[in-house]
Amino acid sequence: MQGRFYFWPLMGMLWFLNAGAVQGQENAGLLLSAAAQDSHQMNMGDKKDGNGFQHVHALATDAEGRTLFLGAHTGLFRSDDRGRSWKKVALTATQSGFDMMAVTPDPKDPKTIYVATHEAGVFKSNDGGTTWKEVNNGLGGMDVHGLAIDPNTPQKLHAAVREKGEGIFRTTDGGGKWTRVDDGPQGEVKVLTSVNMSTGMGGIFLYAGTSTGLQRSPDCF
Amino acid sequence: MGGLPTNRTVNGFAVSPENSKTMFVVMRDGLFKSTDTGASWKSVGNGLKNMAAVAINPKKPSEMFLSTLDGTIYVSADAGMKWKKQQ
Numbered sequence: 001m002q003g004r005f006y007f008w009p010l011m012g013m014l015w016f017l018n019a020g021a022v023q024g025q026e027n028a029g030l031l032l033s034a035a036a037q038d039s040h041q042m043n044m045g046d047k048k049d050g051n052g053f054q055h056v057h058a059l060a061t062d063a064e065g066r067t068l069f070l071g072a073h074t075g076l077f078r079s080d081d082r083g084r085s086w087k088k089v090a091l092t093a094t095q096s097g098f099d100m101m102a103v104t105p106d107p108k109d110p111k112t113i114y115v116a117t118h119e120a121g122v123f124k125s126n127d128g129g130t131t132w133k134e135v136n137n138g139l140g141g142m143d144v145h146g147l148a149i150d151p152n153t154p155q156k157l158h159a160a161v162r163e164k165g166e167g168i169f170r171t172t173d174g175g176g177k178w179t180r181v182d183d184g185p186q187g188e189v190k191v192l193t194s195v196n197m198s199t200g201m202g203g204i205f206l207y208a209g210t211s212t213g214l215q216r217s218p219d220c221f
Numbered sequence: 222m223g224g225l226p227t228n229r230t231v232n233g234f235a236v237s238p239e240n241s242k243t244m245f246v247v248m249r250d251g252l253f254k255s256t257d258t259g260a261s262w263k264s265v266g267n268g269l270k271n272m273a274a275v276a277i278n279p280k281k282p283s284e285m286f287l288s289t290l291d292g293t294i295y296v297s298a299d300a301g302m303k304w305k306k307q308q
Contacts, residue, residue, distance in 0.1 A: 053292035059233070059274035065281055070274075070288060083286060083294035083307045107238070107279060151238075191234045191274075196241045197258060207244070207259070209231030214246055214259060 051086050053077070058103040058191070062128065063110040069129065071100030076115055078129055091115070091123050091132045102147040102191065106154045114157065114175065116144035122159060124175050135175030140165025146192025148206055150219075158206055158219060160189040168206075170219075182221045187212035194219060224262030226250045232290075233274040237300075239282045245301060247272035252287065254301055266304050269295065 058071030068079040070086065075097045077086040091098060099118035106112035113125045114135075121136035122144055136142070139161060146160035155174045158181075161167055168182040187210035195205045195216075203220025225231075229248050237243035246253045252266035252275065271290045278284040287295040287304065294307040 051292045056273040056288045056290055056292050057232075059276040059286055059288045061276055061278055061286070063279055065278035065284070068276070068286060070292070072292065082296060083288075188230075190230060190232050193234050193236060195236050195244070195258075207234055207236075209234045209246065211230045213227065213229065214225065214231050214234070216259070 051077070057099075057101050060103040060105050062105045062113065063107055066110070067128070069103045069105070069113065069115075071103045071115060073099050076100050076103070076129075089129055091117075091120075095120075101145050104147040104149050104157070106149060107151050108154050112154070112174075114147055114149065116147040116159060118143055118145075122147060122175060135171075136178070137176065138171075138178035139169055140167055140178075140180055145189040146208060148192040148194040150194045150204070151196045152204070158192060158194065160184055160192045160208065162188065168221075182217070184208070185210050185212075185215040185217065187215075224255075224264075225253055232272060235275045235277050235285075237277060237282050238279045243300075245275050245277075245285075247275045247287065249290075252301065252304075265301050266295075266297075269304060 053072035055073035060069050068083055070077045076089040078089050079086050098120055100115055101118055102116035104114040111128045113129050115123050119142055121139050121142040123132040124135045125132045141161045141164040143162045144159050145162045148158045150156040156172050159169045167180045168184040169178040170181045171178045185208040189208050189210050191209040193207045195207050197205050199218035201218055201220050203218050205216050206219045207216045231246050231248055233247035235245045242258050243256050249271050251264055251269050252272055253262040254265045255262045273290045274288045276286045283300045285297040285301050295304040296307050297304045
């Protein structure tokens with residue numbers, strides 16, 4: 001429990017931690033809203049229906065800034081015209097509609113992209129998003145709410161796993177193997193990002209957007 | 222410190238590829254920018270609400286993208302100050 005109650009707030013930023021938050025209040029609203037929309041039919045290209053995303057979780061460009069990737073409740077989408085039109089990206093032959101929690105492009109290699117899903121862990125593409133493989137070896141659970149890539153060392157990533165097997169997991173070989181390193185921040189993680197700022201202790205900072213606000217911690221735990 | 226609404230869910234976060242001290246947070250309440258690693262925040266992007274995610278073009282950091290929770294995309298050409306709905 002050290003990570004949860006001590007490391008993130010005190011070593012990181014007590015000044016960001018919003019104590020006494022009513023956890024889950026807003027999330028409950030979001031879940032209800034998503035569930036209510038589940039019955040709506042996908043309607044690609046209809047702007048009024050939000051392109052059939054139902055609920056957006058993540059947005060990122062590749063390392064070249066050419067392709068936008070959008071992670072939504074209904075799957076992964078890509079746009080090559082700066083968000084005017086979207087095409088759905090299939091992660092596997094049988095299942096294209098994973099609930100996408102994070103989209104994390106490699107900052108140096110435009111062909112390499114990672115995504116995190118609510119139900120099937122982490123996927124990696126080495127060909128700009130055409131084909132994908134699961135990279136979940138050692139990951140404690142399949143509900144991954146945040147995925148941060150080290151801007152200096154892109155083989156190093158941190159994943160925030162929720163519920164079963166909950167915690168922060170690290171890989172240093174581009175997803176080949178994950179190891180649990182910390183309990184993680186308070187609240188439900190919505191986004192996890194590595195920020196290129198030295199901690200003075202040999203690492204850089206991880207920032208987490210959560211249901212209780214913004215928190216950060218050195219990543220050298 | 223301060224400037225971010227308290228006890229609110231942070232949905233999205235992005236940091237400038239040029240300057241790590243400059244970062245953005247999005248939430249239902251809108252878009253917020255910090256230039257001091259998050260110690261203080263200012264509301265930017267006049268009146269935009271229900272934000273889900275924010276992205277910065279790594280090759281051209283003045284170009285930014287926002288998505289609302291339902292997938293409406295906004296684009297900025299001036300590092301997040303002015304936003305235009307993508308048509």
